[in-house]
Amino acid sequence: xxxxxxxxxxxxxxxxxxxxxxxxxxxxxxxxxxxxxxxxxxxxxxxxxxxxxxxxxxxxxxxxxxxxxxxxxxxxxxxxxxxxxxxxxxxxxxxxxxxxxxxxxxxxxxxxxxxxxxxxxxxxxxxxxxxxxxxxxxxxxxxxxxxxxxxxxxxxxxxxxxxxxxxxxxxxxxxxxxxxxxxxxxxxxxxxxxxxxxxxxxxxxxxxxxxxxxxxxxxxxxxxxxxxxxxxxxxxxxxxxxxxxxxxxxxxxxxxxxxxxxxxxxxxxxxxxxxxxxx
Numbered sequence: 495x496x497x498x499x500x501x502x503x504x505x506x507x508x509x510x511x512x513x514x515x516x517x518x519x520x521x522x523x524x525x526x527x528x529x530x531x532x533x534x535x536x537x538x539x540x541x542x543x544x545x546x547x548x549x550x551x552x553x554x555x556x557x558x559x560x561x562x563x564x565x566x567x568x569x570x571x572x573x574x575x576x577x578x579x580x581x582x583x584x585x586x587x588x589x590x591x592x593x594x595x596x597x598x599x600x601x602x603x604x605x606x607x608x609x610x611x612x613x614x615x616x617x618x619x620x621x622x623x624x625x626x627x628x629x630x631x632x633x634x635x636x637x638x639x640x641x642x643x644x645x646x647x648x649x650x651x652x653x654x655x656x657x658x659x660x661x662x663x664x665x666x667x668x669x670x671x672x673x674x675x676x677x678x679x680x681x682x683x684x685x686x687x688x689x690x691x692x693x694x695x696x697x698x699x700x701x702x703x704x705x706x707x708x709x710x711x712x713x714x715x716x717x718x719x720x721x722x723x724x725x726x727x728x729x730x731x732x733x734x735x736x737x738x739x740x741x742x743x744x745x746x747x748x749x750x751x752x753x754x755x756x757x758x759x760x761x762x763x764x765x766x767x768x769x770x771x772x773x
Contacts, residue, residue: 495712499542501771503708506576507537508768511737512761513572513585519757521589524597527747529569531672531705531732532639536573538711539637548578551604557634558623560608562616563641563670564598565749570606571595579605614647616640617667621653624665624725639668643675646684651696657725658697665725666718670705672734674745689729699724705732738763 510533518524540546544557561570568588575582580594580603587593594603598611607623610616620638627634640650657665669689677683686692693700699721703714711730718726734748735741738760752760 495709500708503534503537503541505768505771506541507534508737508764508771510537510569510572510576512764512768513575513582514568515738515752515757515760515764517568517571517585517588517595518751520586521597522751523589523749524568524751525565525749526568526738526751527674527734527741527744527749528563528641528670528672529566529572530736530738530741531734532566532569532668532670533573533736534706534708534711535639535668535670535730535732536569537576538708538715540573540577542712543715544637545634546577546605548605551579555632555634558607558620558636560616560620560623560636560638561599561610562620562638562667563613563644564609564611564616566639566641567595567597567599567611570599571603574603574605577605579603613641613644614649614653617650617653618656620665620667621657621660621662624657624662625660627664628660628662634664636662636665637668638665639670641675642669642671642673642686642689643680643683645669645686645689646680651692654693654696654698654725661723662725663722666715667725667727669727669729670732671729672705672732674734674743674748676745676748678745693727693729697724699726701726701728703728703730705730706736737767 624636704710741747
């Protein structure tokens with residue numbers, strides 16, 4: 495990846511993380527850990543990969559995105575705001591009654607293609623979008639993000655069977671493998687491992703990547719573009735809470751908002767990172 499492009503993406507991702515913390519803090523509830531772990535991925539998709547335009551959010555030719563792990567809506571909302579789908583000030587009213595941004599993605603929000611949050615359902619809807627594109631010979635791609643705890647849901651594997659059967663090579667499913675869910679380590683709660691082997695057994699072309707290295711993210715998506723006749727899952731190894739030191743690899747931050755002191759500390763860390771990147 496071009497070094498200037500990489501630097502710009504790193505700056506955007508840091509701002510996305512700041513928006514996540516801003517939203518969850520003002521909501522006094524929400525899910526920062528898994529939102530932070532997908533911040534780099536979402537930044538790459540919306541600023542380097544997907545064909546989306548804030549001025550034409552319903553463009554039939556646009557690429558589609560479904561956040562199957564819908565509880566990490568703060569991450570999606572922050573990147574949509576950064577992209578210009580709505581004003582960043584909306585992040586401060588996250589989860590407030592009557593506000594634009596509710597606790598899970600809602601289809602009335604500019605840039606949101608699917609209301610999601612009931613785990614396992616998002617990838618099934620993404621399948622439908624991809625199959626529709628095949629039937630109508632449209633060129634758009636469909637991207638969906640699942641949690642590694644989410645793939646404990648049986649519906650995910652029904653969807654995996656469906657996608658392989660219909661050869662949905664216009665579908666890319668990213669599994670955010672941060673290793674933690676609300677009750678602790680995923681391999682203690684209900685191990686989904688080996689994730690790679692399972693998707694291969696269902697007929698998918700599996701790619702692995704480092705979730706926090708834009709060079710590796712680009713490599714993975716470039717490989718995905720070349721695959722024909724198979725759906726692609728990208729298994730990204732990530733750090734829950736990435737970017738905020740006291741949230742990293744801590745399952746307690748799966749679904750908890752920072753208090754005043756924690757908010758100040760998190761924003762100070764992210765502001766320092768931003769200064770270094772912009773310097």
